[in-house]
Amino acid sequence: MSLANALRSGSKDVVGKVADHLSPAVAKFAVCLQPVIADRAEGSYVWTTDGQKHLDMSGGIGVTSTGHCHPRVVKAIQEQAAKFIHAQQNVFTASVPQVALLDKLRDICPEQLTRFFFCNSGSEAVENAIKIARGHTKKQNIIAFENGFHGRTMGAMALTTSKTYYRANFGPLMPGVFIAPYPYCLHCKARQASPSGNDWYTVEPCMPGFRMNYNDRQCCNGPLEAVKWMLTQQSAPSETAAMIIEPILGEGGFLTPPPSYLRGLRELCTQHNILLIIDEVQSGVGRTGKWWGHEHMDGVDADIMTFAKGIGSGFPMAGVATREDTFDGIAAGQLGGTYGGSVLGAAAACATLDVIREEGLLENANERGAQLVKGLMQLQQQFPIIDVRGRGLMVAIEFGGTDGSLSAKYGTAAAITKAAVKRNMLLLSAGARETIRFLPALNVKAEEIDQALNILADCLEEVFGSEAQPATAVA
Numbered sequence: 001m002s003l004a005n006a007l008r009s010g011s012k013d014v015v016g017k018v019a020d021h022l023s024p025a026v027a028k029f030a031v032c033l034q035p036v037i038a039d040r041a042e043g044s045y046v047w048t049t050d051g052q053k054h055l056d057m058s059g060g061i062g063v064t065s066t067g068h069c070h071p072r073v074v075k076a077i078q079e080q081a082a083k084f085i086h087a088q089q090n091v092f093t094a095s096v097p098q099v100a101l102l103d104k105l106r107d108i109c110p111e112q113l114t115r116f117f118f119c120n121s122g123s124e125a126v127e128n129a130i131k132i133a134r135g136h137t138k139k140q141n142i143i144a145f146e147n148g149f150h151g152r153t154m155g156a157m158a159l160t161t162s163k164t165y166y167r168a169n170f171g172p173l174m175p176g177v178f179i180a181p182y183p184y185c186l187h188c189k190a191r192q193a194s195p196s197g198n199d200w201y202t203v204e205p206c207m208p209g210f211r212m213n214y215n216d217r218q219c220c221n222g223p224l225e226a227v228k229w230m231l232t233q234q235s236a237p238s239e240t241a242a243m244i245i246e247p248i249l250g251e252g253g254f255l256t257p258p259p260s261y262l263r264g265l266r267e268l269c270t271q272h273n274i275l276l277i278i279d280e281v282q283s284g285v286g287r288t289g290k291w292w293g294h295e296h297m298d299g300v301d302a303d304i305m306t307f308a309k310g311i312g313s314g315f316p317m318a319g320v321a322t323r324e325d326t327f328d329g330i331a332a333g334q335l336g337g338t339y340g341g342s343v344l345g346a347a348a349a350c351a352t353l354d355v356i357r358e359e360g361l362l363e364n365a366n367e368r369g370a371q372l373v374k375g376l377m378q379l380q381q382q383f384p385i386i387d388v389r390g391r392g393l394m395v396a397i398e399f400g401g402t403d404g405s406l407s408a409k410y411g412t413a414a415a416i417t418k419a420a421v422k423r424n425m426l427l428l429s430a431g432a433r434e435t436i437r438f439l440p441a442l443n444v445k446a447e448e449i450d451q452a453l454n455i456l457a458d459c460l461e462e463v464f465g466s467e468a469q470p471a472t473a474v475a
Contacts, residue, residue: 065310123151149251250282253431289392
């Protein structure tokens, strides 16, 4: 019997047989507890072939920005598929959906970014951003940052340090990459040694309205000072093409840097003729309550910006936005890709951007994000949650130890995601520390956020049990 027929017949062992024919190198966050096969989805819910309905707080890792199968996005893809499926970008100047997408991107992108290159994924966008930077500057070195994640392809992997297993055993990696410190204020040794101690960290707001204004957040400036010395000791400005950074770390734990850090990087790049690449693959397209994550930070202008994930509501679409002259030095034919600039992807992206704008999803991201943060901070009074952070609907919680320390027991985040799966909620961990992230659809409803918080409370009770206690390490 074929696998498809076995699935239709309800065979109980079909999931295992399917897994036997797929690469074991693709991690399945829930497979060790409850192997499932996705069947259909709508809005904030996913149904699996076993008949279970799951509340999706992972959003396909931030991809399903307008929810699963938004009717307007589905219609746009269907109508485009009946007209033209593949308009190869090396053959035509553009396609009709691509022209429409250019207009929409020019409306929402920072005004200095006026040229675009379209591709299929975040990793591909990052790879091409590096090529563009090297081609334009005629310099080779790239500075990336601790805890960053930029992809799994060979070039992007060399820039990724959120966890060692993304790059272990794949060396030698792309040369010319230097890793600079990223401010992780919660675990900053200078903060811990300061007489004000924990008070230093509490100047960071989880989100506007909860703590002090973000632009008032202070920093010891040690990480920025380290970048300055890196340009003196490791990668000379005359050899440094670009710095690449996520404005809010994605896979690395949803860290939001002090505003002075990104402004300082911008100043260094301007001073030394280095391009600043802002990686908005996970934080962009409305995810943080603004079109782009770096818009929360004054004085931070990108020379190159990458985007993907939420731009197509689940349909593969990605791109690179640059300043007008940044493609100078790149010869015709040096960039491309068989499926880049897909007409179906462009149609999906156009519909996605229309839905976000016309259905008020930026406002909803801020409102539902605030609701989520408020609920998480209430749970912080019962469980060892040492940090609630993020912007909009890009929110994370980090756990400390039940003894009041800043380090949770290894496997805490994984145990919570497993407990969530048992209760039919999809959650993801993030970063090397014990952190859980929330990436619901931008049109998630208030009652769905409440449902997620109630399920999470049960999960935390299961995982921490009698050891449950509020965090004490951070005021």
